């Protein structure tokens with residue numbers, strides 16, 4: 001990509017400057033190609049929290065040929081969602097690990113209504129609440145162009161044309177509607193994912209600060 005990532009510290013961004021040391025728990029949503037993974041990593045750095053990508057966990061398990069990986073691969077290759085009971089158990093396990101207690105940003109989960117309910121339950125069991133849900137928006141043509149570029153650069157095995165189209169459809173049908181549930185809870189921040197990587201990060205951080213306090 002022609003975009004140049006720059007390091008943006010929390011101090012530079014004046015992100016929630018009055019809440020230094022506060023535990024931040026975020027979800028980032030957005031269709032494939034919107035820059036979710038990149039922004040999740042940058043926000044993790046800004047807020048000093050752990051990025052948790054369910055897609056990355058599945059890919060690591062597939063590469064490591066674990067039992068979980070073998071199950072997941074059947075679905076990821078087609079662009080279908082891995083069954084909820086598999087994904088939910090994996091997320092529950094990950095959120096229970098010690099490094100997560102200082103905060104996290106979930107990337108790629110929840111992706112359907114049942115997962116929203118499960119995430120609520122996992123967080124309630126841990127005595128936690130979400131601080132914000134970020135939705136990165138971008139139009140389909142822009143997304144397809146970005147994904148084609150990434151597939152060329154990274155050669156991701158699950159990025160076939162059919163799988164990509166299927167993922168975008170599933171996002172529109174199952175994941176995008178979830179944002180209204182979070183909007184009703186006053187947790188949702190919608191940010192345009194188009195533009196320079198650093199600019200998008202700043203937009204997200206300032207929207208979080210103004211909308212969520």
Ligand code: AMP
Nearest residue numbers: 054055075076080081082087108109111
């Ligand atoms: P991603 O990198 O987030 O696009 O995820 C890659 C693939 O992993 C998806 O196409 C799904 O097959 C699977 N996956 C990731 N997150 C989830 C989830 N929350 N629920 C079900 N499947 C998922």
